[in-house]
Amino acid sequence: MNQTLPKYKSIIFTLFIISSLLQAQSHQFSRKLSSKSLGFKKEKLTHIHFYFHDIISGDHPTVVRVAEAPTSNTSSTFFGITAVIDDLLTAGPEPTSKVVGRAQGIYAFDGLNDARLLMALNYVFTEGKYNGSTLSILGSNALFSPVREMPIVGGSGLFRFARGYALAKTYSRNASTGDAIVEYNVYVLHY
Numbered sequence: 443m444n445q446t447l448p449k450y451k452s453i454i455f456t457l458f459i460i461s462s463l464l465q466a467q468s469h470q471f472s473r474k475l476s477s478k479s480l481g482f483k484k485e486k487l488t489h490i491h492f493y494f495h496d497i498i499s500g501d502h503p504t505v506v507r508v509a510e511a512p513t514s515n516t517s518s519t520f521f522g523i524t525a526v527i528d529d530l531l532t533a534g535p536e537p538t539s540k541v542v543g544r545a546q547g548i549y550a551f552d553g554l555n556d557a558r559l560l561m562a563l564n565y566v567f568t569e570g571k572y573n574g575s576t577l578s579i580l581g582s583n584a585l586f587s588p589v590r591e592m593p594i595v596g597g598s599g600l601f602r603f604a605r606g607y608a609l610a611k612t613y614s615r616n617a618s619t620g621d622a623i624v625e626y627n628v629y630v631l632h633y
């Protein structure tokens with residue numbers, strides 16, 4: 443009996459070490475991976491083209507003003523006005539053309555002396571293989587420049603690890619209502 447006791451002790455000690463190691467592994471904070479292990483193959487460049495419908499007026503606006511400063515309405519640059527949007531994205535310029543997704547998020551007039559919008563938007567695609575994938579834009583939209591460039595800072599689904607840029611160009615704007623159709627050319631690197 444006295445001789446078997448040390449043996450039990452060493453078995454228990456070994457089990458203790460193994461369980462500590464397993465526990466340490468399950469609580470591991472970070473680890474290195476190969477990109478293949480998550481199914482990422484070669485990085486590719488994709489061009490996406492669509493039209494963005496910014497509807498402020500009428501019974502079914504897709505833009506709602508949610509905040510402003512007491513001075514926003516008298517500011518020549520609307521400084522402080524903040525809106526939440528859920529704008530339709532279509533393949534062609536007509537609002538009735540094929541729907542490819544929606545632009546959802548926030549924009550705010552953040553230029554004290556020039557008309558600029560902080561754009562914090564997600565483009566949620568619903569078309570074909572991109573259905574359910576998103577791209578995130580975070581940029582400065584200089585409203586009176588003919589072409590506005592904004593960074594693509596990320597994405598989800600087929601656009602995981604996305605980065606790139608969007609070029610926005612006003613296609614048409616109704617001067618009385620402010621409703622606008624904006625053409626987007628997006629260039630994005632992703633896997």
Ligand SMILES: *[C@@H]1O[C@H](CO)[C@@H](O)[C@H](O)[C@H]1NC(C)=O
Binds near residue numbers: 510512515
């Ligand atoms: C600013 O103008 C908007 C739209 O005309 C109006 O709804 C809002 O009440 C005005 N805000 C202030 C602080 O005057």
Ligand SMILES: *[C@@H]1O[C@H](CO)[C@@H](O)[C@H](O)[C@H]1NC(C)=O
Binds near residue numbers: 568573
């Ligand atoms: C996109 O995916 C959703 C959810 O899976 C589905 O209900 C919808 O019909 C799809 N749309 C298109 C255009 O394939």
Ligand SMILES: *[C@@H]1O[C@H](CO)[C@@H](O)[C@H](O)[C@H]1NC(C)=O
Binds near residue numbers: 616617618619
């Ligand atoms: C602008 O909008 C108004 C009100 O909906 C409409 O009557 C007018 O025809 C529009 N103008 C243009 C150029 O589309």
